[in-house]
Amino acid sequence: MKNIINAKKSGWTNISEDERKNIFNLAESYIEFLNKSKTEREASKNIIQKLEENGFQDITTQSKLNPGDKVYYNNRNKSVFAAIIGKNKLIEGTNIIGAHIDSPRIDLKPNAIYEDVKLALFETHYYGGIKKYQWTTIPLAIHGVIVKPNGEKIEINIGEDEEDPVFTITDILPHLAQKQYEKKIGEAVDGESLNILIGSIPFETSDSVKENILKILNDKYGIIETDLYSAEIEVVPAFKARDLGFDRSMVASYGQDDRVCAYTLLEALIDSANDNTYTNIAIFADKEEIGSYGNTGMYSSMFDYFVNMILTKTDSNFAGALTEVYCNSKMLSADVGAGVDPNYQDVSEKTNSSYIGYGVELNKYTGSYGKSGASDANAEYVAYVRDIFEKNNISYQVSELGKVDLGGGGTIAYILANKGMDVIDCGVPVISMHSPYEVTSKYDIYAAYRCYKAFFETAKKVNY
């Protein structure tokens, strides 16, 4: 009898020398990608550049599409869809993998610059689920765009170069923190105190520190204060992504949720065979961390628009075709899950948890409390996905986020499931998720790449 007990084991225990090399090589290029992709705009740009280097063309420039053609759609520089056209008609179904490229961070308010106690600061509004206390007293970098009324766009990136200055959010010294210590941890640092220190020298003639900062910004970028109305400036940790541990087995970095899945998805799509039966589609979404709203989030019709373009350009569009494509499609929602944290094990129910280094994580369902808001994959579809992993010898673990009544979460899975396709969550387990310094295992990163590639290269039907 073979393996009747599920013997969960670290993926590192049984790998070949070749596999180890592949794991470390992929992690190295992933770290490079992370260091130049700290915002959704930077990630989009780097994803499109890599797609173009590998023969993908802007779909809006193509009038007809044939099997093997590779296309992408740039959605407002903040989200990207890419596809390799398969041999089958689109209505017979597609293989879709969707990750997101936005991460929790701190945004500047439109009226950002102010002066107090002779210091200049930025007013901010945090984005996504952050533990605010984690963002004080660390080096911060400023990334984003400022668009002038005449359309001129100025790209900002300060704090990443060794030569650059950095920025920071201050915190109370322990000597005077008695009142802060008495607060609950979630209230110890409130949203309105996440102000970023940006200068301290007063302007020569007016004695205004704010004016001096505006003068510097005007000299360097040609902008005036109101230009920040039409800007998207994101403040992110200035740390670099690094190897973690004496054995260099892990990656520590900001923004791994969800660029770890986005990057492995990008590599998997590019490396997948382009004579596939089904059309393969990769989604790199924006706004997942704040509910997927807006025209760059997955709730928008932009993905329908992309699939409709493929239908039309492959001469297979008709009334109702889009719904038929979705009902016959299969999807992996490529998003991170929670790895068991050795310091905080009591939030995990260990029989149903994922461990870093044990392979990709499948979440049959997400949601909170009584599975509220869950996208629950059908058993038949879970079997379909298991079969791919097991045939390709890919390590996977099936888990939940954490203990039943402690909270919960979700991904873009349910949005696509609502369109009629089969969807399951499948990604990399992370420790310290949403913090300025998230931890992943290089073993799992490589496992994600292999599973996404295998998913794209599989041509069979779900056995309902």
Ligand code: MN
């Ligand atoms: Mn995520």
Ligand code: MN
């Ligand atoms: Mn997240």
